Amino acid sequence: MAIRDILEIPHPILRQRAKRVRRVDKKLLRLAYDMVDTMRAAGGVGLAANQVGELRRLVVIDIPEEEEARIYINPEILRREGEREVEEGCLSHVGYRALINRSVWVRFGALDHTEKAVRIDAEDLLAQAIEHEVDHLNGILYLDHLADHANLYRVDQDGHRLDAEGRRIEDDEPDAAPPRSEEDAPASMKIR
Ligand code: NI
Numbered sequence: 001m002a003i004r005d006i007l008e009i010p011h012p013i014l015r016q017r018a019k020r021v022r023r024v025d026k027k028l029l030r031l032a033y034d035m036v037d038t039m040r041a042a043g044g045v046g047l048a049a050n051q052v053g054e055l056r057r058l059v060v061i062d063i064p065e066e067e068e069a070r071i072y073i074n075p076e077i078l079r080r081e082g083e084r085e086v087e088e089g090c091l092s093h094v095g096y097r098a099l100i101n102r103s104v105w106v107r108f109g110a111l112d113h114t115e116k117a118v119r120i121d122a123e124d125l126l127a128q129a130i131e132h133e134v135d136h137l138n139g140i141l142y143l144d145h146l147a148d149h150a151n152l153y154r155v156d157q158d159g160h161r162l163d164a165e166g167r168r169i170e171d172d173e174p175d176a177a178p179p180r181s182e183e184d185a186p187a188s189m190k191i192r
Helices: 026-042 124-137
Strands: 046-048 058-061 070-081 084-088 096-102 105-111 117-123 152-154
Touching: 026 046, 026 058, 026 070, 046 124, 058 124, 070 124, 084 124, 096 124, 105 124, 117 124
Parallel strands: none
Antiparallel strands: 046 058, 058 070, 070 105, 084 096, 096 152, 105 117
């Protein structure tokens, strides 16, 4: 296993469409496990192969309360429902977060790491992560979903929002991010 370099915006590979995987072989699985290590080392929730310079339709997702990382080959979103505002970041755009809209619920199909076809109904963080990572495979970035530039802001290493001068914005200030209920807080955490 190895940690790979993560490409950053505006690297052109991040704007390319990844190619369908035709054979799940050792090389592809090695890439998948390297991506899991790379995602975990960077503290992210997901990573797409484009982000390590490989144009293959392969993503990995690490949901905090799950022990094993998920590996999906040729993931495809089959259905989406609803709309909700979430806070999102990307390992290819370190130091920023944005408020964007994502689906409330998605159904997706893929092959897992054993080459078994799976069909999964997802909500919360998994739904947000799969939408973000499938976007990557299509050359789409989370910034493309920004409705207003004011919804993009800088954050420090701990995820605290910073003002234009790079100072922390305290939570009780009126211009801080809107307070969220306990229930929808996890979905707004750091998707990468
Ligand atoms: Ni990303």
